[in-house]
Amino acid sequence: xxxxARAYDFAMVLIRTCWPVLLLLLLVIIAxxxxxYVSYENRRLxxxxxQELENRNRAQVQxxxxxxEHSTLTSPGRIEQIAREELDMxxxxxxxxxxxxx
Numbered sequence: 159x160x161x162x163a164r165a166y167d168f169a170m171v172l173i174r175t176c177w178p179v180l181l182l183l184l185l186v187i188i189a190x191x192x193x194x195y196v197s198y199e200n201r202r203l204x205x206x207x208x209q210e211l212e213n214r215n216r217a218q219v220q221x222x223x224x225x226x227e228h229s230t231l232t233s234p235g236r237i238e239q240i241a242r243e244e245l246d247m248x249x250x251x252x253x254x255x256x257x258x259x260x
Contacts, residue, residue, distance in 0.1 A: 173180070230236070241247040
């Protein structure tokens with residue numbers, strides 16, 4: 159029992175005299191853990207940004223293809239060709255045109 163009392167007294171004296179060192183040690187441990195967490199979050203968010211940039215680039219490529227397809231499908235030459243071949247339409251002669259006045 160005497161040994162435990164002496165050990166306890168020694169521990170209390172050590173804590174009383176070294177508390178600034180223990181506090182600094184605790185702060186260094188907290189700072190190290192915080193640094194690790196911030197580094198992890200930084201890498202995670204950077205990866206997320208890269209994925210979103212890739213998504214944006216894919217969407218821009220798809221949009222460009224759709225614009226090209228739209229301009230191809232709505233070109234006047236193609237519309238005239240479809241009107242002649244599939245709908246049997248033709249440009250009217252001058253005598254087939256009638257003017258309607260209001």
